Amino acid sequence: RCTVLSRRCPEVERQRDVMKTAVVLLLAAMVAYASAKECDKLTRLKIKGQWNRAYSSGEDREHFAEAVWRAIFAQAPEARNLFTRVGGDDTGSPKFHAHANRVFAGFDIAIKLLDQPDALKAQLDHLAQQHASRNIPDNYYDVFRSALLHVLPAQLGRCYDREAWIACFNLVAN
CATH class of the missing domain: 1.10.490.10 (Globins)
Incomplete structure (x- = not known):
């Protein structure tokens, strides 16, 4: 049975991968927004x-x-x-x-x-x-x-x- 603490549980690993991807995409979006030029x-x-x-x-x-x-x-x-x-x-x-x-x-x-x-x-x-x-x-x-x-x-x-x-x-x- 898989739990959050399980090290080799494919379901948990997939969820972690999805979270990592979401965090990376969010950071990339924040960087893109911050670097978008306005005439400020x-x-x-x-x-x-x-x-x-x-x-x-x-x-x-x-x-x-x-x-x-x-x-x-x-x-x-x-x-x-x-x-x-x-x-x-x-x-x-x-x-x-x-x-x-x-x-x-x-x-x-x-x-x-x-x-x-x-x-x-x-x-x-x-x-x-x-x-x-x-x-x-x-x-x-x-x-x-x-x-x-x-x-x-x-x-x-x-x-x-x-x-x-x-x-x-x-x-x-x-």
Whole structure:
């Protein structure tokens, strides 16, 4: 007859195995939940720090912006048509550089305001209004995100946290 104290009882061993499996699955679910990224306060601080490093200053800033725009136009060559007013056909032109600087200045402000929800909302409303008046299709937010997520690792190396960037970019884009 099998009892809980029996060492070689198949029924008891099966119950123990089921319990062990349940505990492992529960722990795995807890780890997955804990590691799922949200753009919470700590993640926002991380993004701000990574952005400061990636966007830096001077020529590095210009090279970073150029790399993102090259990635945008590589993914969506037709997007150049949206930038004819600012010299989108020649991304090396001073006119386009000025435009690129304006775009990244707006994004820079949004990143800096990640931990200030009211000010961030005002900035994002302003940017949304600018894009709406220029009839920029929504799919280009995804193109910009993809380009940014492509260029950031080259700037940040091992410090880059893709999941954090996706979470916070989605907060900004939505």
